[in-house]
Amino acid sequence: MAISYDTDHLSLAFQALADPTRRAILARLTQGEATVSQLMEPFELSQPTISKHLKVLENAGLIEGGRDAQRRPRRLAPLGMKDVADWIEPFRQQWESRLNNLDTHLAKMKQKKEI
Amino acid sequence: MPLAQTPTQKKTGLVIDRRSHTIKLTRNFDAPRAEIFEAWTNPEHVACWWDPAGEPLAACEIDLRPGGSFKFITKDHPDMPFAGTYLEIAPPGRLTFEALGATGRVILEEAHGGTNMAVEIECRSAEHLDQYLKMGIDVGTAQTLDNLVAYARRRSAVSSG
Numbered sequence: 484m485a486i487s488y489d490t491d492h493l494s495l496a497f498q499a500l501a502d503p504t505r506r507a508i509l510a511r512l513t514q515g516e517a518t519v520s521q522l523m524e525p526f527e528l529s530q531p532t533i534s535k536h537l538k539v540l541e542n543a544g545l546i547e548g549g550r551d552a553q554r555r556p557r558r559l560a561p562l563g564m565k566d567v568a569d570w571i572e573p574f575r576q577q578w579e580s581r582l583n584n585l586d587t588h589l590a591k592m593k594q595k596k597e598i
Numbered sequence: 599m600p601l602a603q604t605p606t607q608k609k610t611g612l613v614i615d616r617r618s619h620t621i622k623l624t625r626n627f628d629a630p631r632a633e634i635f636e637a638w639t640n641p642e643h644v645a646c647w648w649d650p651a652g653e654p655l656a657a658c659e660i661d662l663r664p665g666g667s668f669k670f671i672t673k674d675h676p677d678m679p680f681a682g683t684y685l686e687i688a689p690p691g692r693l694t695f696e697a698l699g700a701t702g703r704v705i706l707e708e709a710h711g712g713t714n715m716a717v718e719i720e721c722r723s724a725e726h727l728d729q730y731l732k733m734g735i736d737v738g739t740a741q742t743l744d745n746l747v748a749y750a751r752r753r754s755a756v757s758s759g
Contacts, residue, residue, distance in 0.1 A: 494728070501616040571612070574621075574731050578717075579610045580650035582625050585637060586609075588647040589629040592637065 492544060496567050499543035504528070505536050509545065509559065516549040516558035619727040621719040631690035631706040631713045638693055638704055644670060648680070662687055668695070700730060 499505055508522060522533050537557055540546045544563035549556035611624035627634055637643040639662050645655040649672045657671040662684065669681040682697025693704040703718040721727040 497614070497616050497724075497728075500614075571614070571731060575610070575612050577650045578612070578623050580652070581648065582610050582623075584647035584650070584652060585634075586627060588637060588643065589627055589633060591646075592633055592643070593629065 493566065493570055495543040496545055496563065499539050499545055500567070502536070502539075505540055508533075508536055508540065509564075512546060512557065512559045516556040518554045518556045521556075614727070614731070616724050616727060619721040619724050621721070621727065621730065623717040623719075625715050626709065626712055627715060628712045631708060634706055634713055634715060635690040635693065635704075639687070639689075649673070698730070699726065 500509075504526065507526065511517060511522065511525065519530055519533050519537065522528075522537075523530055526533065528536075537546065541548075541557070544560055544566070546557045546563075547560040549558050609625060611622075613622045613624075614620075615622065637647065639660065641658040641660045644660065645658040648655055648658070648670050651672070651674060653673045655670055656673045656676055657669065657679075659667070659669045661667050664684055664686060666684050667681065668684065669679045671679045680697060682695050682702070684693070684695045685701070686692060686694035691706050695702045699722060701718075701720045703716075703720070705716040705718065707714045707716075719730065721730050
C-alpha cells in the first residue's frame with residue numbers, strides 16, 4: 484500500500500521526536516535558524532551533545548543546514564515536518580471531531596437537566 | 599480568500615509518547631465529571647457523539663461491568679465496529695477498557711468548575727502504536743478513511759511520479 488511508502492523515514496522522525504531536548508530544539512528553530520553555539524546557550528548542553536541531537540534530527544529529515552555553510556546554522560526542514568504532521572493529522576482530526584460532538588452533546592444534556 | 603486563514607481551532611491536545619507507546623489526548627469540558635462519565639458509558643449518549651462524521655451510531659451495545667463488552671457501530675462502516683472489553687469502571691474519574699489490542703483509559707479530573715479529560719491509548723509496542731495511528735483507532739469512520747484515501751493518493755502520486 485502506498486501508505487507504507489516512507490514508513491521508515493517516519494519511524495526515524497518519530498524516534499527523533501521522542502526526545503524532549505530534540506523537541507525543544509525544534510521549538511527553538513520555529514523562531515528561525517540557529518547555529519550550534521546559539522543552541523548551546525538556552526539548553527545548557529555541551530557542544531557535542533547538541534551536535535549529536537542535531538544529527539539525529541537531520542537524519543530524520545526534520546532539519547537541514549542553512550545557507551551559511553561556515554556557521555552551519557540549522558533550520559526546520561518544512562517538508563519533513565509536514566510529513567509527520569500529515570501522518571498524524573487524520574487521527575487527530577478524527578478525535579477533534581468526536582470530542583467536538585461530545586462537547587455539543589454535553590451542552591444538550593445540561594439543557595435537558597435545566598428544563 | 600484571505601491569505602492567512604485562521605486554522606480551525608484545535609481544542610484537543612495530542613501527545614504521542616513512543617517510549618511508553620502511548621497516545622494521549624486531552625481536552626477541557628465545561629461539564630461536571632459525572633456527566634462526562636455518563637456520556638462515555640450510557641449507550642444512548644455514546645450513540646450521539648462517537649461517530650466523528652456526526653451521525654448517530656447504527657448500534658451501540660454496552661455491558662458496563664469489568665469483563666463486560668461493548669460495541670460501537672457507525673452507520674457508514676457497520677463492518678468495522680469499535681469493540682472491546684471494560685477493565686475498570688470507577689465513576690466519576692476513571693474508565694479503563696481494552697480495544698483493538700490496546701488499553702484505553704479515560705481520566706476525568708475536576709478543573710475550574712469544568713473537567714479536564716485525558717484519553718490515553720496504550721499500545722503493546724512502538725510498532726503497534728504506528729499501526730494504531732495509521733489506521734486511526736476507529737478505522738470505521740468515514741472521515742478517517744477519507745483522510746487516509748486522500749493521504750494514500752498523495753503518497754502514490756509522489757512514488758509513481
